[in-house]
Amino acid sequence: MAAGSVSSMKLQQIHHVAYRCNDAKETVEFYQRVLKMDFLVAISEDKVPSxxxxxxxxxxxxxxxxxxxxxxxxxxxxxxxxxxxxxxxxVQHIAFQLESVDALIQAKAEIEAHGLEVIGPTDHGIIKSIYFFDPNGHRLELTCVIGTPTQMAELKQLAPVMLEEWSKDKKVVTHASWLHENEFSQ
Structure with a gap:
């Protein structure tokens, strides 16, 4: 972009995120059955359009x-x-948000009823999460926000400071360690 020009780009949202799967039918059936997702579109071609x-x-x-x-x-x-x-x-995972801790606990029971192993809930200070894998080996997270607006504002303010400190020597930056203090002290 030329010096002094202003960008008019404004992202609206993520349209989609794409992953590879082993078996299309198995994948669709898993996400419909376990996570109640609607199957919207299928496209199949013999050449990559781009x-x-x-x-x-x-x-x-x-x-x-x-x-x-x-x-x-x-x-x-x-x-x-x-x-x-x-x-x-x-590290690499797909996280979906639920409305409440109660919904998270209920989702865990439903997922386990499908015979899947579920880790959690894990308390991350501002969110609680459960974790499991899809049939392709992709790690999935279901989470609900429990953080207050004050906590979220503090984390947003700390983010650039923490990034700068991390960038200098790649050592743990502890400004937000309060997120997991209770978990590690138990």
Whole structure:
């Protein structure tokens, strides 16, 4: 952008986030059954529209609520899915928000009733979360906000300070350690 010009770009929301899946049908059925998502759209072609590469695929879109869409690609001509051995499994995940702690507890029971192992609830100070995996090995989080507006404002104010400190030497920055103090002191 030229010096002195002002950007008119204003993002409205995330339209969709796309992940790979092992089996399109299994994936859609899991998200419909376990997370009650509506199946919105399926697109299947033999060439990638943006690159024109020949690569048959099935592209799926599921309604994650409030205009948010979770998408998947099944790409059968590619090597099997794997995981980055340099990234711990807990790092990359998809988080969905629920309305309350009661809804979170109820969701945990429902998910466990489907035979899935669920971790949590974990108290993160401003949110509580549960964790489990989809049939593709993607880690999923269901969370509810429990933080106060004051806590959220404090964290927003601390964020740039913490980032600057972290950037200098990549050592833990403790300004927001109050988020998990109760969890680690038990």
């Amino acid at each position: 690159t024109k590469e020949p690569d048959p695929y099935m592209h799926l879109f599921l309604d994650a609520g409030n205009g948010n869409i979770l998408a998947f690609f099944e790409i059968p001509n590619s090597p099997p899915m794997g995981f980055d051995p340099n990234t711990p499994r807990w």
